[in-house]
Amino acid sequence: MKLRDAPSACPSLWRWLPCPPAELRLDLVLSSGQSFRWWESSPGAWTGVLGGRVWTLRQDGDRLWYTVYGEEEEHREERDECPAKAAKLSAAETDGILRDYFQLDVGLSPLYHAWGAADPLFRKVANDFPGVRVLRQDPVECLFSFICTSNNHISRITAMIERLCQAFGRCLCCLDSRPFHAFPSLSALTGPPPPRSAPVIVPWPRLHPLSASAVPLPGADAEARLRALGFGYRAKFVSGSARAIAEGLGSEGLCQLRTVPYAEARRVLCALPGVGAKVADCVCLLSLDKAEAVPVDTHVWHIARQRYGVALGGKSLTPRAYQEIGDFFRGLWGPRAGWAQAVLFCADLRKGQKPASSQHQA
DNA sequence: TCCGACCCTGCTCA
DNA sequence: ATGAGCAGGGTCG
Numbered sequence: 402m403k404l405r406d407a408p409s410a411c412p413s414l415w416r417w418l419p420c421p422p423a424e425l426r427l428d429l430v431l432s433s434g435q436s437f438r439w440w441e442s443s444p445g446a447w448t449g450v451l452g453g454r455v456w457t458l459r460q461d462g463d464r465l466w467y468t469v470y471g472e473e474e475e476h477r478e479e480r481d482e483c484p485a486k487a488a489k490l491s492a493a494e495t496d497g498i499l500r501d502y503f504q505l506d507v508g509l510s511p512l513y514h515a516w517g518a519a520d521p522l523f524r525k526v527a528n529d530f531p532g533v534r535v536l537r538q539d540p541v542e543c544l545f546s547f548i549c550t551s552n553n554h555i556s557r558i559t560a561m562i563e564r565l566c567q568a569f570g571r572c573l574c575c576l577d578s579r580p581f582h583a584f585p586s587l588s589a590l591t592g593p594p595p596p597r598s599a600p601v602i603v604p605w606p607r608l609h610p611l612s613a614s615a616v617p618l619p620g621a622d623a624e625a626r627l628r629a630l631g632f633g634y635r636a637k638f639v640s641g642s643a644r645a646i647a648e649g650l651g652s653e654g655l656c657q658l659r660t661v662p663y664a665e666a667r668r669v670l671c672a673l674p675g676v677g678a679k680v681a682d683c684v685c686l687l688s689l690d691k692a693e694a695v696p697v698d699t700h701v702w703h704i705a706r707q708r709y710g711v712a713l714g715g716k717s718l719t720p721r722a723y724q725e726i727g728d729f730f731r732g733l734w735g736p737r738a739g740w741a742q743a744v745l746f747c748a749d750l751r752k753g754q755k756p757a758s759s760q761h762q763a
Numbered sequence: 764t765c766c767g768a769c770c771c772t773g774c775t776c777a
Numbered sequence: 778a779t780g781a782g783c784a785g786g787g788t789c790g
Contacts, residue, residue: 434786547786548787548788550786550787551769551786551787551788552769552770552771552784552785552786552787552788553770553771553772553785553786553787554772554773554785554786555786556772556773557771557772557773558786628770631770631771632770633769633770633771634768634769634770634788634789635769635770635788636770638788674788674789675787675788675789676788677787677788677789678787678788679786679787679788680787680788683786696786698786698787699785699786699787700785700786701786717764717765717766718787719764719765720764721764746786750786
């Protein structure tokens with residue numbers, strides 16, 4: 402199958418939702434470290450896996466355009482390349498998946514206004530970064546992705562998760578000969594390795610050298626395979642958490658943390674290996690509907706002290722300091738403090754980069 | 764309560 | 778130009 406850039410080439414394969422840039426900026430949201438599975442396949446077009454299907458998204462004015470691969474009536478002979486082809490989705494269903502993922506029912510403009518009224522610093526930054534909203538991700542994908550973020554940076558996290566999906570997730574389809582894999586299921590991360598005739602080696606730019614050289618060892622357990630994929634000490638955390646969830650609440654139970662209070666969800670998550678306060682808060686905010694969760698990393702800690710003058714004792718980010726910083730921002734921004742923090746975080750990530758308008762110049 | 768170790772990468776500074 | 782040194786979006790013991 403071929404990648405699709407824009408609706409103009411084949412309009413019948415695209416749909417759109419009304420969505421002004423003030424409510425969503427695809428480029429800011431999909432590249433700011435909330436999810437690590439979106440790729441700018443051509444300028445302004447974002448391709449990635451969502452809900453077990455491959456999508457390309459694009460914004461044009463007040464429209465959010467999308468296309469889903471593998472939903473066409475013809476080309477059924479390509480089923481051989483896509484053994485995991487699922488039932489066709491209706492337009493209402495795909496619309497719904499996107500609305501849910503981007504939480505489009507949450508109006509962002511009033512929130513920006515309120516945060517700006519309460520916080521002059523926010524107002525200053527937010528002018529240049531409209532449309533930054535929090536995604537509503539799958540809890541399993543979110544948890545295991547953020548276990549990989551410790552002591553790490555976005556480019557490496559992205560490469561690691563790509564390798565994780567290639568090694569443990571099922572192939573959904575190939576676009577311009579690039580394979581796209583689903584995020585691994587819990588059982589894929591716990592159980593014995595599936596018999597694989599040959600390792601998947603992907604000829605594509607920006608792939609980590611390890612993906613070609615250190616392929617998973619057939620017969621090795623999940624942790625060893627993850628180590629071979631360059632996960633380092635996180636291999637133990639990923640396999641350990643997968644096992645703990647599989648033997649405990651299950652992926653459904655993880656999902657049901659959406660309905661319990663923030664503190665309870667956080668407590669359950671922190672009991673998992675490789676999950677501390679920061680990772681737990683990321684999972685709470687980005688997949689469990691806890692809009693008040695404020696993940697505090699060293700970066701946010703720095704901002705809190707330098708720009709907001711939060712006075713805290715020690716030189717290191719102790720659990721107590723962590724709690725106080727979160728409480729400070731919740732007091733400042735209110736019940737969706739995590740959403741406001743995402744805006745500042747995105748702005749800080751882009752500080753020093755070229756403005757978006759000149760991104761694609763030489 | 765406070766470190767140091769942990770895997771690995773990319774940056775800085777001789 | 779090249780390599781040692783070190784911090785980086787944390788967690789655990």
